[in-house]
Amino acid sequence: MTKFPEDIAGIAAAIRAAYVTAPISPIRTRLAFHEVDMAYDIQEANTSYWLAAGRRIVGCKIGLTSPAVQKQLGVDRPDFGILFADMQVPEDEKIQLVRVLQPRIEAEVAFEIGSDIDATDPAADDIIRATAFVMPALEIVGSRIKNWDISIIDTIADNASSALFVIGKDKRKLEGLDLSEVTMRMTRRGEVVSQGKGSACLDNPLNAVAWLAGELGRRGRPLRAGDIVLSGALGPMVSVNSGDEFEASISGLGTVSAHFV
Template identity: 55%
Template sequence: MTEWSEATDAHAEAADRLLEAARSGKPCAPVRETLPSGSAETGYAVQEINTRRALDEGRRLVGRKIGLTSTAVQRQLGVDRPDFGMLFADMAYLDGLPVPTGRFLQPRVEAEVALVLGSDLEGGPFTVADVIRAVDFVLPAIEIVDSRIAGWDITLVDTIADNASSGAFVLGNTPASLRGLELRLAGMTMNRRGQEVSTGAGAACLGHPLNAAVWLADALGRTDFPLRAGDVVLTGALGPMVDVEPGDAFEAHIEGLGSVRTVFS
């Protein structure tokens, strides 16, 4: 296990509940009811059980997503730090090509800055210079967030246990260098079938997307799952999440990075 709390029967029961919800397509009751505490460490112990199951099944870990980077959402859940979840290769969809809506239970979309690493970030603590040096290129991204918990009735421990409410992700196809980018001021607009539905900027993500990346590198650097070269890091939402309906088409534009599109079949 990692530095997070050791797994117990309660953690395993919560992990089983979330896995069954994902496999059956039927949302489950909140897992906080089965767990000994509502701490982040408890949530990560549950998350790790299903992470290891996924790896044992042959799924390939390709990155991480950072959540709770908005101060408003942190206040809503009563926390003062972000959280993270695992990204697997089978969660990635291609820019502009159909995404099967039926794969998800309660999907929502949000626009984010994605960092792709060119070197490992193991150990730590890290400075922002360390992270900048490790970033190979930057892409616009749409994260499809999802909850296995009915009605999005979540607390901190629920969302962390549920892989930080991860669903899938779509990356843009034109890589950009960090050199010369001012991500803090980069404006974002997201349209649904041409109608604006979400706006924001890099500053909404812990003040700067690189701040979120430094936090993640520090959180993972001394665990069993440090960030590795080639990993994708979704740094957090730049604007409000938007609910998804079958047939929806979204395009997100981030200043300096271009656009990314997703279409729900």
């Protein structure tokens, strides 16, 4: 396992402990320098730890794809986190709410990568060629930071506030599908709680995946065939309570649901 500086390793350990105890104070208060690369070093320390413990990477998630959220956090870029196999929940399986700290949910377009992407500056057309399928997805996000008091430093260090995800059964090819124009409608127990469209995600989810592919390529962990990418929220995220049942419908892609107990 990679050796990390003591301060990085210590903060990473505090985040891991929060998963089984309680949310902690913001990471940014523990760092002398608020650098994005340092936050990714903390994330990487935990990724390395979890891989050594037997977890398996299945892809990545993209966060901060909404201009409104970027403005709120004072940033001009998205971020990413790692998806592990044990984070995926089958659509027909009820989700124990205790698995997630401060849970919220959002609807997204999921990509299944069909061929390796080695370019460090890919365009949307490169992503189209490399994509096997797109699917409707729900991401259940959670924060190990108390009261969701996060900056970009906090969320990156905390694996981009990731927790669980559900992917719908319908798979679509990209041919003939304009992801910037897809519309999303999410209900909770039949009541509409979030709406949006593809253009809310960096103007087009393809742009988000192109950004991710380039970022990962530059960091030496390029997207590979078989990877799953959650491309970013299509509308506002919503808090989750026990007993909630959510269904998201994305035009042209189908529906996906999640049930919490």
